[in-house]
């Protein structure tokens with residue numbers, strides 16, 4: 001089977017995208033998807049997405065982690081799929097699409113900048129050195145003094161596979177606070193490695209680092225793959241709405257691959 005594919009990246013979080021409006025790729029197995037994402041034997045990516053038709057929406061986003069298993073929401077992936085939909089002519093400057101965690105809106109701005117509305121957050125669990133919350137995917141936020149020195153792979157893997165997370169897993173984000181920004185490095189579940197950026201992860205970090213002000217807040221986020229912005233409205237210490245993940249989403253290359 002010959003598969004035409006498109007490769008996109010958002011702050012270095014990279015994805016293989018398939019145009020599945022025909023339904024031709026629905027039967028791909030998790031082993032085949034993992035092979036397509038393999039960086040040595042395949043195209044190479046942190047995940048694979050299919051853009052599909054869905055009645056009542058511009059499109060549907062179906063997301064798989066690099067291990068071939070269907071994942072929960074991917075923020076950078078969602079922004080890249082919106083850029084792809086725009087390049088295909090499926091949308092113009094706005095999108096309304098369905099993902100595994102529900103309905104999302106998005107805006108395509110100048111120079112490849114894509115803003116994605118994330119699901120509301122209504123539970124934030126704070127512990128002495130970490131915070132847990134779900135922004136479409138589950139996230140563990142650990143505060144660090146200097147993330148350049150953090151053993152992201154070893155520590156992230158240890159936490160992701162420790163009880164009570166071992167069975168379902170969790171994404172582990174190491175976060176350093178600066179005066180005007182946050183630096184974030186993430187160990188991603190399903191990739192089982194550090195990625196250059198994680199959209200739902202930086203969204204979780206921004207919310208976990210919110211100040212006590214009720215109302216609109218905005219955080220600049222620095223990741224190893226580039227800069228993102230998260231805007232949100234704080235309703236209470238555990239309730240956040242109108243959450244937007246904003247940043248670049250870029251076409252890299254396209255091609256065909258034999259399966």
Ligand SMILES: N[C@@H](CCC[C@H](N)C(=O)O)C(=O)O
Pocket residue numbers: 013065071072073074075076077137138171188189190191197198199200201
């Ligand atoms: N890279 C993603 C997160 C993808 C989901 C994650 N790997 C999981 O399975 O929870 C992002 O940009 O949000």
